[in-house]
Amino acid sequence: MTDMTSRERFLAAVNGEVLDRPPMWLMRQAGRYLPEYRALKAKHDFLTLAKTPELATEVTLQPITRYGFDAAIIFSDILVIPEAMGQPYHFREQGGIGMDYPLESAAQIRALETDAITERLAYVGEALRMTRHELKDRTALLGFGGSPWTLGAYMVEGGSADGFPRYLEFVRREPVLFGELMEKLTAALVAYFKMQIAAGADAIQIFDSWAALVSGSYADVSIKWIHQIIDALPEDFPIILYAKGKAGCRRELVSSGARVLSLDWSVELASYREGLDTPIALQGNLDPSVLDGDVHNTVMQTRRILESMRGQPGYIFNLGHGIHPTAKLENVAALVDTVRQFQ
Secondary structure: OOOOOHHHHHHHHHOOOOOOOOOEOOOOOOOOOOHHHHHHHOOOOHHHHHHOHHHHHHHHHHHHHHHOOOEEEOOOOOOHHHHHHOOOEEEOOOOOEEEOOOOOOHHHHHHOOOOOHHHHOHHHHHHHHHHHHHHOOOOEEEEEEEOHHHHHHHHHHOEOOOOOHHHHHHHHHOHHHHHHHHHHHHHHHHHHHHHHHHOOOOEEEEEEOOHHHOOOOHHHHHHHHHHHHHHHOOOOOOEEEEEOOOOOOHHHHHHOOOOEEEOOOOOOHHHHHHOOOOOOEEEEEEOHHHHHOOHHHHHHHHHHHHHHOOOOOOEEEEEOOOOOOOOOHHHHHHHHHHHHHOO
16 A cells, blocks of 8 residues: 555545555645745735636645645635626635625526536636646545535625624525525536536535534535535545534535545544444544644644544545644644654
8 A cells, every 4th residue: 555646545545445544635735824825926816826727736736746745636716606607706905705796686696607617617627637737647636616505605695704694694584595596506516516527636625614604404505405516426426525513413414425524623533433324434634723833733633633543444634624824834744744654
């Protein structure tokens, strides 16, 4: 197993194999903690980086070049889907995301377009193809997108907001319109993910980043639509599901059809696996704030997780959320060395 390429190691873990060491990549591994990213960002804004295939490829490869992770995840944004449907977004001067307008009526929702997703997001497909060419067969390549529920939160609220109160009121008061929005987002994401697969992605991660907003049936308002997406993709294609704050909904998460569950640091991975009644790979779950501290603690916390998952089938080492801009380079390097040397 030590002679496996990074890509082979990643796919073996997805398929539930027991490995001598787990594959590793970090959520938001391409980003502001890297000086090479900050240098590029000084010349181009985020949207230019994401929408220019050559630049998106360069950013995607930066952490692979520096640290040699087993998987690269394409540099993009979950909100390219609303934009491709006709609802653009921007970054607010005070921070956070702003949609150019909130969805406030049935007419606006029904005007959202799903027929030209692959054409309007062709730049993502081109970035994937360019990255795949550079990685060859050595390193796994991941695509990604937001869940319908999470994308809907931004679209109805009009951008980032504490608790998304307007969205939750919309879901409660307008169940039929909510269903129409979810159907449109599901159709758009199916087309988008099929394009990513055709462009060379080895797996796709679905980010249900605002899953914790759900107070009622998580299955009915989110998992239902994720299941429809996965069911429409090529059979057995690897999907990783990250549902922030919903790790306790084991049955619902498994019912999505995802091959891998990505978990935050609120759970113990080994205990979590014992509570599952079906084989499924797990990914996670170091607290990203650990990388903001000292090297010794980074190594200790990384080893703790690795030891807890020793001999477990289907395990991918990752963070429990995205890496912070304040993460220290020496801590990331120590994490990589610790995982790589683990036996």
